Amino acid sequence: MAEESKTPQLDDLEKGPWPSFVKEMKRAAEKSDMSADLVGLVERSYVDKIGHWKHGGIVGVKGYGGGVIGRYTDLPEEFPNLKEFHTMRVAAPSGWFYTTEKLREICDIWERHGSGLTNMHGATGDIIFLGTTTAELQPTFDELSEHNMDLGGSGSDLRSPxxxxxxxxxxxxxxxxxxxxxxxxxxxxxxxxxxxxxxxxxxxxxxxxxxxxxxxxxxxxxxxxxxxDSITIDQDEVKKYIDEGMDVKAEVVDKCPTRCMAFNAETGELTLNPRECNRCMHCVNRMGKAVKQGKDxxxxxxxxxxxxxxxxxxxxxxxxxxxxxxxxxxxxxxxxxxxxxxxxxxxxxxxxxxxxxxxxxxxxxxxxxxxxxxxxxxxxxxxxxxxxxxxxxxxxxxxxxxxx
The missing domain is CATH 3.30.413.10 (Sulfite Reductase Hemoprotein, domain 1)
Structure with a gap:
């Protein structure tokens, strides 16, 4: 008889065609006791239907008031490796463009100092390092600095743009x-x-x-x-959209929120009242080759x-x-x-x-x-x-x- 699973609730989330955070947590658990305890705590939360986290506490690195979020479990005796499970926000590059080399550096640093789990990216836009102890905060920050990376914002400050x-x-x-x-x-x-x-x-x-x-x-x-200024309309390109089967009136003109556009079915001409245009981008999205944004x-x-x-x-x-x-x-x-x-x-x-x-x-x-x-x-x-x-x-x- 197969051994009964210790995490039946989480196992359900691994089913289906989509990537699963549970699978990645279990992979991290093979190398990290903290991640192993985390799998058990998340299962417990699904069973109890409450979150077993306490948020807050004064933790950080030298000279910074932001970038580190104190986090602890309310079940430290049952999950001792989660007694401290602090989150660090790492400032991300504009537009989230990375090289694979830099991503490997980030992951290697976190496996040395924390759970190895990341969130790419948090609601603020930062790289999120999920789970480490108070003692590892400063060493993590020091190593990030050596690799030209910085912490993001948290608390009552400017959050990372x-x-x-x-x-x-x-x-x-x-x-x-x-x-x-x-x-x-x-x-x-x-x-x-x-x-x-x-x-x-x-x-x-x-x-x-x-x-x-x-x-x-x-x-x-x-x-x-x-x-x-006003958007520009290329009438030759409009005709190409018509030839390809687009119903310009139904798909573009009738859906304009300010009704600033008109379409002449006889001539195939699309016209605009620029004073009524609120620049919502609908016509540009639907007819990108025919309708262009203004130049100013x-x-x-x-x-x-x-x-x-x-x-x-x-x-x-x-x-x-x-x-x-x-x-x-x-x-x-x-x-x-x-x-x-x-x-x-x-x-x-x-x-x-x-x-x-x-x-x-x-x-x-x-x-x-x-x-x-x-x-x-x-x-x-x-x-x-x-x-x-x-x-x-x-x-x-x-x-x-x-x-x-």
Whole structure:
């Protein structure tokens, strides 16, 4: 008779055609007692239907306030190798481009000092080292430094900036997301490693409105690529799409959110009302050879997205409709510093930027960062103006004299 499995719940997750984290955990368990205990603890969690982790504790490396997350199990007697199971965040390259040599270095370091388990990548965008002891934190960091790698952000600091692959692999990128992410990461090293704010702050960069890093839903400050002029339409290429069987009206025109496009079935011509275009990328995605983005490219700056913490989950809203994004990104950096200074003065503990703005009002926020109000900032169009003019901001004009 076959020996009964000690992990029947996890075994089910190995079935099927997809890669399984359980398989990788069991492979790591062959070389690591910590990983072996982890397999047992995860099985226990599925059986008990609760997580057996305690989060927190003061752990770290010399000179850094971020980058290490204290983690412990609440069953240390049963799983002694998990009495300490700290997580380390390792800063990732822009766009997550690696060489195989560097990946092997990363894995070798972690097998020497921790469980050998990694998460590529965490929600913040970092490489996640899962599971080590307090005694191994400093040696791990020292060896990472020797290989030109650094810790990412954690705690009430700037979390590691992240971006899409941008011009590295995508023709839609309206600015160089890879260069900007690298530049911003180096510029704000102090903010990244030394927690000093009410809570965490995230900057995420997407090259276009497709938003492949979900910046608009997750980042306190989002940089979404866009263009200022009109899209261009190549009518010859439009006809090729028609000849290949595309129903341009049904697939493109009727699905335009602002109805800014029109299609003449008799002539096969696609036209645009540029004043109504909100640059959503739908037509560009569907007819990439016929419809091209404008040439005056830059980015829209948005603020305030987050998951549920003090308030409910927020999506971003527009702060700067258009800003040129070219190195050394001085205008953007100046804006970010003003935002952080205001938030640091006005934010409450564990209150994200969007929650502070929501509490005190967009008008107060704009005055605090010295930014003029524009229509794109309206939070709920046609129902709540969200920006209130102060008496000294309203231009006073004399009434015209009556004429006979």
């Amino acid at each position: 992240s971006c899409c692959v941008g011009p590295g692999r995508c023709e839609h990128a309206c600015y160089d997301t890879l260069d900007m992410c690298y530049d911003i990461t180096n510029e704000f090293q102090d903010e990244l490693h030394r927690p000093m704010w009410p809570y965490k702050s995230k900057i995420k960069m997407s090259g276009c409105a497709n938003d492949c890093v979900a910046a608009a839903a997750r980042a306190d400050i989002s940089v979404i690529g866009t263009w200022r 490219k830059g980015a829209t700056i948005l603020v305030g997205a987050k998951s549920t913490i003090v308030k409910s989950a927020f999506m971003s809203w527009v702060l700067v409709p258009f800003m040129k994004m070219e190195a050394p990104y001085t205008e953007f950096k100046d804006l970010v510093n003003r935002i952080w200074d205001w938030w640091d003065e006005n934010g409450k503990t564990r209150e994200r930027l969007g929650e502070t703005i929501y509490r005190v009002g967009m008008g107060e926020f704009l005055r605090g960062i010295d930014l003029p109000a524009v229509p794109q900032m309206v939070y709920r169009p046609r129902s709540n103006p969200y920006v209130f003019w102060q008496p000294d901001e309203v231009e006073q004009t004399e009434a015209p004299e009556a004429t006979e």
